[in-house]
Amino acid sequence: MTSTKKPDGLTIFSIVVTILIIIPIAFILVYGFAVYHSSIGFSSIVFKSIALTIFSSSIAAFIVFLLFTPLAYHISRLSSSAMETISDISASIPHPIVGIAFLLIVSPLTPFGRFLISIGLGLFDSIPGLVTALAFVSAPVYIRAAQSVFSQNPSEPEILAMGLGLSRIKTLYRVVVPNSARLLLSATLTSMSRAISEFGSIAIIAYVILQFPFAGVMPASVLIYQFFGYYGLGPAVTASAVMILISIIVLLISRFIKGIGNNRSGV
Amino acid sequence: MFKALEVDIRKRLGEFELKASFNAEGMIHIFGVNGSGKTTLLKCLAGVIRVDSGTIVHNGIELTAIPIEQRKVVYLDRLSFFPNLTVEEHLSFLRVTEVEEIDEIKRIMGIDYKGKLKNLSTGQKLKVSLATSVLSHPRLILLDEISANISNAESTLNDLVPILRRQKTDMINVAQENSQTLEKNFTFNIVNGKITGVED
Structure with missing residues (x-):
């Protein structure tokens, strides 16, 4: 005998608000690919811009992983509210402020900026500048997610590793991360x-990249904003649809990997 | 009378207070019902929980303030293993252990299986963890009710006694009930955080 479970009120409400999230995305995809289908939206400028965005975001995510995994672990095990609050700052301020802050830091107005310029490492309109801003604004997202991963893990393997003589940092990289x-x-x-x-931040610090191999290329979000200003809605919507498709693929890969991790269990 | 392990500690956790004072060495068996303070005691000894007052001394060395990674005290419960490692990788975790020593302990403990620990049964995992602990030559090994998950656990522990004696490692085995088959040097009963010696 089989029984069909009817969705309750909470399920129906959850489905409705999920649809609310999907509506603007669906409109962009339908209008971008089927209605406007602007040739500018499919031009090489757009694909170079998306390539720059994917490249810089990948490097930023890798840097965030390297730099902030120990912090996420530390917070998850020793719950430092001061460190947690500080790690959330970049997520809680308007992002143009982040761009302005970086612009100030790397400008000749500050000793650090003068030092960077003296060694030929200007961050303004450069790939390092773009990556730095992206790493800064995406770090809180990673720290929160990694902290949640660590908090759900049992601490016994770590206690065993430390009992065997490993320091906390060695325990992190030999036991916890694997x-x-x-x-x-x-x-x-x-x-x-x-x-x-x-x-917000990259429109200020890296509006257009001046370095090889992306000389003259704008990050995708900046390019779409500029398309909207110069050409109007059609090209901006088409370019947005292409960008959204790429973003959804990255998100789906992330969910797929997470799903594999959740489905693994011991004997 | 001098014993290798001298414990005199206090720890309050909410309404519960652990007051443990005992001297012992060799194979030490501590039994008590749920909530009597067995795990708290072991975690205090391991350095996982900081004691409120008192001292933990082993062979004249005060361990009380020594960080867990320098204490050379290994705490094991049923989740204490590295799931992603194979049996061989687990046993050579410290990367300094001689192959002959690993082979000896595998033979004594009947570890004749392979594969990653996450794919083994709980008892097999715990045997590997216990073997890894012995191979690290610690001062003290603390077993938090893992015997119930290992087949012929007390016989396995008895077989380990000569090795533990040779490397001057003491062991505390904690369980719900007293044991008649474990070859122990000292037995204690813990009730509401207070520990008392038991004559076998």
Whole structure:
């Protein structure tokens, strides 16, 4: 005998609000690919721009993984509210402020900026500048996700490793990270998704890249904004549809990897 | 009378207070019902929980303030294993252990299986973890009710005694009930956080 479970009120409400999230995305995809189908939206400028965005977001996500995994682990095990609050700052301020802050830091107005310029490492309109801003704004997303991964892990293997004589940092890299590799990769891809969507800070610090191999190329979000200003809605919507498709693929890969991690269990 | 392990500690956790004072060495068996403070005691000894007051001394060395990674005290419960490692990788976790020593402990403990630990049964995992702990030559090994998950656990522990004696490692085995078959040097009963010696 089989029984069909009827959806309750909470399920129906959840479906409705999920549809609300989908509506603008669906409109962009339908209008971008089927209605406007603007040739400018499919031009090489758009694909170079998307390539720059994917490239810089990937590097930013990798840097975030390297730099912030220890912090996420530390917070998850020793719950430092000060560190948690500080790690959330970049997510809670308007992102043009992040761009302005970086612009100030790397400008000749500050000793650090003068030093960077003296060694030929200007961040303004450069790939390092773009990556730095993306890493800064996507770090909180990764820290939160990684912290959640670590918090769900039992601490016994770590206690065993430390009892065997490993320091906390060695325990992190020999025990904790290998045990959580898939979920941390998923967290890294989620932070990459966040980096792909960034506009506010990079419109200030890296509006157009002046370096090889992306000389003259704008990050996708900036290019779409410029298309909207120069050409109007059609090209902007088409370019947006292409960008959304790429973002959804990254997000789906992240969810798929996370799903594999969740489905693994011992005997 | 001097014993290798001298414990005199206090730890309060909400309404519960652990007051443990005992001297012992060799194979030490501590039994008590759920909530009597067995795990708290072991975690205090391992350095996982910081004691409120008192001292933990082993062979004249005060361990109380020594960080867990320098204490050379290994705490094991049923989740204490590295799931992503194979049996061989687990046993050579410290990368300094001689092959002959690993082979000896595998023979004594009947570890004749391979594969990643996450694919083994709980008892097989715990045997590998216990073997890894012995191979690290610690001062003290603390077993938090893992015997119930290992087949012929007490016989396995008895077989380990000569090795533990040779490398001057003491072991505390914690369980719900007293054991008649474990070859123990000292037995204690813990009730509401207070520990008392038991004559076998």
